[in-house]
Amino acid sequence: MDLSVLLVEDDEHIRQALGLALADEGFAVSDAMSGEEALDLLETTTFDVVLLDLMLPGVDGLEVCRTLRARGDLPITVEPARPDATDVIAGLEAGADDYVTKPLVASVLAARIRALLRRRGGGRHEEVIRVGDLEIRPDAGTVQRRGSEVHVTRTEFRLLVELASAGGRIVTREQLLQRVWGYDYFGDTRLLDVHIRRLRRKVEENPDEPTLVVTVRGAGYRMDT
Known part of the structure; x- marks a missing residue:
């Protein structure tokens, strides 16, 4: 079709x-x-x-x-x-x-x-991924914070899963662009940077607390676990 x-x-x-x-x-x-x-x-x-x-x-x-x-x-x-x-x-x-x-x-x-x-194939991730007070269910496509749903777009969700499933390791910008958007890195980071900002506004409940999505300068991003 x-x-x-x-x-x-x-x-x-x-x-x-x-x-x-x-x-x-x-x-x-x-x-x-x-x-x-x-x-x-x-x-x-x-x-x-x-x-x-x-x-x-x-x-x-x-x-x-x-x-x-x-x-x-x-x-x-x-x-x-x-x-x-x-x-x-x-x-x-x-x-x-x-x-x-x-x-x-x-x-x-x-x-x-x-x-x-494009939908990525299943079986790559755990049934539930927990980071801080977030509960991420890749199969269901949902994010919850202490039982309340956090509304994210499909693109933001894919980005969150890639970061959360890395277990605190750095995920490079190139890897995120390839895995989330599905095409090679062309040197333009605006697409990724804006989505990271949007994602932070949704998953980081208190701006006075340490950031959940951490920028590693010159390398990429990681999530504090």
Whole structure:
């Protein structure tokens, strides 16, 4: 069954060309020309992933991203207007799982989308992983703190499992990018750094206490056990 993509892009030429190219890559593509149209469509139709231009008329892409993230963990890939740090980080902080920059190459984009949606095989991790007062269940995809659920996206959950299952050992940036996003390290750490910040805000209950996700400068990250 084809993976379904909602392409949200106001430029007609880009929308048509990218839609045809993704269809050639095996995706079932629907499109929307505005943020309002996208949100309305997502109220009634289920998609596997949203490809979202951030520069939209009316309700812009950042607001669409925040709204979708508040609704749930639907995978979102954003297209920043510019590849500079400000636009990229704004999209990721709004809740995006990944980003791609223009001009878009359909084959590369297709690989990124498939990597985002790919499920890792089971059996790698313990049934329950405990770190501090967190209880992580990889099979169920849940995180709890003292019996209360901690809401994380699927990408944040995969990142948390990789860190927690390392048993206090350092996991390099390259390893996290490969294992969580499924493609090789290209020297751009913004994707990972923003997700680490988002994850910390959710799993570290008290900002006055020592951090749970520790940055090891020049190496990567580890979780204090």
